Amino acid sequence: MPSIARLPDNIANKISAGEVVQRPASVVKELLENAIDSGADRISVVIRDAGKELVRIIDNGRGMNREDALLSVERFATSKLRDVADLDTLGTLGFRGEALASISSVSHFELRTREADAPVALKFRYEGGIPAEESEVQGEPGTTVSVRNLFYNVPARRKFLKSNATEYGHIFELVRSFSLAYPEIGWQLVNDEDELFNFRTPDLLERLDTFYGKGFAESLVEVGEENDYLSIRGYIGRPALQKRKRLDQYFFINRRPVQNRMLTQALQQAYGELLVERQAPFALLFLGIDPSRVDVNVHPAKLEVRFDDERSVRNMFYPVIKRAIRTYDFSPDLSAAAPQATPGSAPAEGSSSFGGGYRTLSFQEVPERAITKTELYGNYREGALGATPSAPSGPSRQETMFPVPDVPAAREDISQLLRSSMHEGPDEAEAGPKGEDPKIWQLHNKYLVCQIKTGLMIIDQHVAHERVLYERAVEVMESSVPNSQQLLFPQKVEFKPWEFEVFDEIREDLYRLGFNLRPFGSRAVMIEGVPQDVRPGSEVTILQDMIAEYRDNAQRLRLEKRDNLAKSYSCRNAIMTGQKLSVGEMRTLIDNLFATREPYSCPHGRPVIIKMSLAQLDHMFGRS
CATH class of the missing domain: 3.30.230.10 (Ribosomal Protein S5; domain 2)
Incomplete structure (x- = not known):
């Protein structure tokens, strides 16, 4: 007697179900794909007990005759493929012919279907993949599939299902993705008799x-x-x-x-x-x-x-x-409540849309297009009235915490506009001739508020300086340009064991950044030089804070070593909240910020600039 035997269909289907039907969301996915392929323009999803007790999909598609309905529950039976070449031209979501056979083998399965010209609907019921009932019933055109007691005959699989919240979450995410993919279809989701949404219009x-x-x-x-x-x-x-x-x-x-x-x-x-x-x-x-x-x-x-x-x-x-x-300008707007578009309304004149009922989404409700980096900076600097003073030489490290970098010839206009007006308060900032200088104030020693042509912009001084320092650090390390300023009195740093391990790992890149460090004992170094941006008196603290930040980033994130070092350096060396700045320092910081590649976000992704337009202010005050 041969030792190899062909598996019965019910066993083969249970094995196949292990791959096709992994959880209730798998059932929902397979049934939704069939409903969409049937040409339905209305689909309802009903679940109970996170799909463990019931999954029901109702569609108004083409429906099936008796022969097709019986074959649909057979393994490897499909209407979507005829030969292997069809795999290269698939226009349907389903095609494998395994789903219904697998689902019915591990549940109490019921299929009701009716073609549009049929007088009655057909009902087929299966228990564990075995036919249990066939009858004629009343029903609307389309197909309804009910899956009850999923995995009732595979207790090991049912035992390892997650909590109801987790299983429901998978189903919700799935139905949401289909409803976004097919806006021309009306979608309804009902969970434990509670209707979560019911979309009747093709409005994304x-x-x-x-x-x-x-x-x-x-x-x-x-x-x-x-x-x-x-x-x-x-x-x-x-x-x-x-x-x-x-x-x-x-x-x-x-x-x-x-x-x-x-x-x-x-x-x-x-x-x-x-x-x-x-x-x-x-x-x-x-x-x-x-x-x-x-x-x-x-x-x-x-x-x-x-x-x-x-x-x-x-x-x-x-x-x-x-x-x-x-x-687009990604600096956030402090938007007033914008008027909401009516669902299903036609696109505004001149707007575009693409198939399936998609309507172009307005980027800004106020009648103003996004302001580019160049325009925003130009608006801020517009008050210069064409003055062309010679560019000042960069102040020394002792004079200011914002050394002005060399500006490329292409940005000579910025260099010419860098002026060192050292007025100490907002009243004095406005005291010059009209249009002589941009209006700028420091709010709570934390934010810089600047008047621009289209309204105002607010800058977080810490993250703005962080962006400037980060790009400067990356550029210095990549170019190997000397960036060290020697200390008159070297500073000694005693490292903890873990600090010295991190220091040893990044020693070479610290040197590239501008730290001139000499070993002094087993776990100590002498700081003989530091980058020009480091504030006098903070050399030891900056180095220790950088090492701590570097280790924290390495544990939480997967960053390239130099990128991690540049972020750690810029974060720890940037000016802090609560630090008062002179008007000249504020202007220099803003000029340096807009000379960076990404002025709208800090190296960690936080926004640097928020702007508010006059149109938004007018709307808030009821002027529009």
Whole structure:
């Protein structure tokens, strides 16, 4: 007698269910894909006990006749493939023909379906994959699938399901992603008799505001690019306002929800230092590509995809996101309550939209486009009245904490505008001839308030100085330009054992940064020189604080060594809250800030600048 035997279908289906049906959310995903493929424009999801007791999907799609309904629960039976070549031209979400067979084998399964021209609906009931009932019943056109007591006959699998809150969270995230991917479909979600949402209009704005709070959509930036190889459409979040988790990143390949590490990393890298550490930007992005260039048959869950040329996709995806980010001023607005668009209303004249009912989201409700870095700085400096004084020589380290760096020829206009007016108060700052100097005040020794042409801007003095120091430190370490200023009286530092280990690791880069350190005993060094930005008298404290910050960053974050050192140095050496600045120091700090590559955020991602326009002020005071 042979030792190898063909497994019965019910056992094979249970084994297959281990890959296809991992939790209640897996059931919801497979059934929703079938509902969408059926052409439904209305889908309801009903769950009880986080899907453990009941998952019911109701759609108004094409429905099935008796023969198709019986085959749909058979393993490897599908209407979406006929031969292997069809895998290269898939236009449907489902295609494997395993889902219903796997689901029915581990639950009490009921299928009701009716074609539009059929007089009655057909009902099929299965228990553990075994047919239990077939009958005719009354029902609306479409299909309803009810899955009860999931894993009732696989107690080990049911035992390892997570808490109801966790399982419900997976289901909610899944239904939310589908409702955003298919706005032309009306979606309803009911959890334990409580209706969570019921979208009846194809308005993406309404859905985003429902999920993320009123006005959320206004903070998004539209992305759009298309060529013969790849199309990209969708929205990304403004980093100064949106600090969200990775679950709030949606990638769709040919409208299929997918997970792809390359896309996630490219998105993160495009934002760069605009993000707070360990945070991720919001993204709702649709990529269109020839189906033959992407493999969706990687895993039974159909979430993972592989591109035939991943490098080319990244090389097109990354610049599009980077360009969209750089197009907008990411300094937050202190916005008044903006009028809300009516869900379902038509786009404003001149706005654009793309398929499936997407409406272009207004970036600002006030009649003002985003102010660029150049314009914002120009507005601040507009009061110079064309004066062209010679650029002052950089003050010594003892004279000011803000040494003025050499300015490239391309930015000669900034150099010419650097003036060392050392007035000590706001009254004196305004005392000069009209238009002679920009208006600037220090608020609570913490924030700098500046008048600009379009309103005002508020700058956090600590993070502004941190941004300046960070970029200067990176540039110095990469260029190996001498940056050390010798101390008249060297300072001795005694390290703790862990401090000396960190010091030994970064010793070479400390030297590149400008720290001239000489060993003095087993765990001590003499500070003989420091970077020119270090304040006199703080040499020892700065070095010890930098080492502590460096170790903390290394434990919490995965930063490249020099980047970590530059961030640690800038954080510990920047001016602190509560430190009073002269008018000249404030102006020099602002000039240095706008000479950086990223003036809108500090190296850790916190916003540096907040601006308020006159239109917003007028709105607050009822003038608009």
